[in-house]
Amino acid sequence: MSRTKARAALLQELEAAMRRSSAQGVLYGQTVANVAGIANSDLECMDILYLEGRVTAGRLAEVTGLTTGAITGVVDRLEKAGLVRRERDEKDRRKVYISVVPETAMKIGQLYVPMQQAMEKVFSAYSDEELRLLLRFATEGYKGVLAATEALKGLLDTPPEKRPDLKLKKLRR
Amino acid sequence: MSRTKARAALLQELEAAMRRSSAQGVLYGQTVANVAGIANSDLECMDILYLEGRVTAGRLAEVTGLTTGAITGVVDRLEKAGLVRRERDEKDRRKVYISVVPETAMKIGQLYVPMQQAMEKVFSAYSDEELRLLLRFATEGYKGVLAATEALKGLLDTPPEKRPDLKLKKLRR
DNA sequence: CTAAATCTCTTAGTGACTAAGATATATATC
DNA sequence: GATATATATCTTAGTCACTAAGAGATTTAG
Structure with missing residues (x-):
């Protein structure tokens, strides 16, 4: 070979x-x-909040791909559960910032403990240098997937009949 | 430091x-x-079929965590779209095997091309040895996540009041 | 042969989603 | 400063995929 x-x-x-x-x-x-x-999706939004910190409702819609209407529902449920808080932006009063309530959100965080422990165990078998390689890969991989997502979304905006020979019409519901 | x-x-x-x-x-x-x-979920099932080959409806329910009733709907939709076929097991006629229709499923596969290209580009910057490290990590990571999932599912079967101090009751809808 | 177990499907009801438009606030133009 | 347009979120009506419960078909155990 x-x-x-x-x-x-x-x-x-x-x-x-x-x-x-x-x-x-x-x-x-x-x-x-x-x-x-x-x-x-509620959990997905909690994750985004964890990664990005305080974000607007619109930003959540943008990142998750949900409509703003759906996000209203997501935030309603999360707020009722005490996991997040709505805060109107004082400078631009149309905007609503969503921020996590750390004390409550912690309980969700705990559910990731089994995962973290599993990963720690895996990581423990690697040297610092090897971990740096994995970090480099994760970072580059993220950028790659992000770019690929954008490329694929591009197809959605192209009218179906102009899409490069995928002929997906028959598959649509 | x-x-x-x-x-x-x-x-x-x-x-x-x-x-x-x-x-x-x-x-x-x-x-x-x-x-x-x-x-x-339909796509998720297509993915499982791709990875595991011909599987029963029950197995799909097991892997996805959906009820068998939900799987009936998934398979109905996929079958209508021409992506999969139902095949009764001749030895045990209660079982229904689901298998992909390669010609049609290919069209779904094409949607992963942007992703594959992005990943190829990322991978191209790594030596064979580095790729082997990544493969080892992916394999071990999979096992770790699988174990963590089982551990977490264990919590679900434990009656809520006996769960180790997560106090999630208030979060339930 | 009967009873229990196993596997899939059916049905009724629920909840999260979209599309469209309402509401409130901000920015641009005259 | 008033009016028009744009932006950000919320509301509403309708749709679709999900669950829970149980029915139907087949297999296995006694």
Whole structure:
């Protein structure tokens, strides 16, 4: 087997492995939402709030791909559960900032403990240098996926009949 | 800063980076489902079928965490779209095997091309040895997440009042 | 042969979503 | 400063995928 062929096989295995683990990651998230008793998108928004800090309702819609109307519902539910707070922007009173209530949100955070422990255990087998490689990959991978998402969204804006031969019409509900 | 503290910081960064990229992965999947015009769970099932091959309806329910009733709906929609076929098991006629229709499912596969291209580009910057490290990590990470999911599911089966101090009752709808 | 178990499907009801438009506030133009 | 347009969120009506419960079909155990 040639050297390049070995690499191709490696890449394919890698793709499958990543697909599998990311699928399992999705299932973990679903389980968290289930245990917490909140909807999946609600948890997704909590995650965004955790990563981005205080964000506007519109920004949540933008990032999640939900309509602003749906976000109103998400925030209503999260607010009722005491997980977030609505705060009107004093400078631009149309805007509503959503921020987490740390004391309550902590309880959600605890549901990630099994995951963190599992990952710590995995990480413990790697040297600092190896971890830096993984970090580099995660960072670059994120950018790649982000770009790919934008590319794919581009297809949505292209009128269906002009899309490059996917012929998806028959698949639509 | 001590050596262990540096590592702790590295681990934290790594966790954030992985969280971000996996969240973006979820969004990519949502976009695929959107462009294809199928529901999110329908796509998830297509993914499972791709990874596991021909599986029973019950197995789909098990892996996705949906009820068997919901799976009936998923398979109905996928079958109507021509993406899968139902096949009764001749040996045990209660079972229904679901298998993809390759010619049609290919069209869904094409929606992953932007992602594959992005990842190829990322991978191209790594040596074979580095890729092997990534593969090892993806494989171990999968096992870790799988175990963590099971651990978390365990909480669901524990009666709420016996759960280790999460006090989630107030969060339930 | 009967009872229990297993696997999928059906039904009724619920909840989260979209599309469209209402409301409130901000910015631009005259 | 008044009017028109733009922006940000919320409301409403309708839709679709989900769950819970149980029915139907088949297999396995006694």
